[in-house]
Amino acid sequence: MSKITVIGQGECEFDGQFSMLEALDESGFDMPYSCRGGNCGACAVKLISGKVEEIQSPIYEPNDDEILTCSCIPMGDVVLEIP
Ligand code: FES
Known part of the structure; x- marks a missing residue:
């Protein structure tokens, strides 16, 4: 299981959901x-x-340092920041 950390919001587990967005959404x-x-x-x-x-x-097409949470899954632990 991978851990998704959002700076300023906390962290959640990614457990095979369709996308990172779905995992984050489920975790509130x-x-x-x-x-x-x-x-x-x-x-x-x-x-x-x-x-x-x-x-x-x-x-x-997001900027080079950005990703789309609806279109990606984590490969290991990730740290995200909402711009
Ligand atoms: S919600 Fe991810 S590109 Fe629209």
Whole structure:
């Protein structure tokens, strides 16, 4: 199981949910999102540490230091920051 830490909000476990957004949502985190499909960019957060894998091919291209929580799963422990 991977640990997802959101700076300023706390941490939760990733336990095979569809996406990081789903895991964070289930744990009651107040994460920004809209489409959940990689189209809008609303869920973009800074990846401070750790690695992620894309589980769908997003249309929206986040900045180099950002990831889309709706379109990724963690590969080990990750630390995120909401911009
Ligand atoms: S919620 Fe729209 S790109 Fe993730």
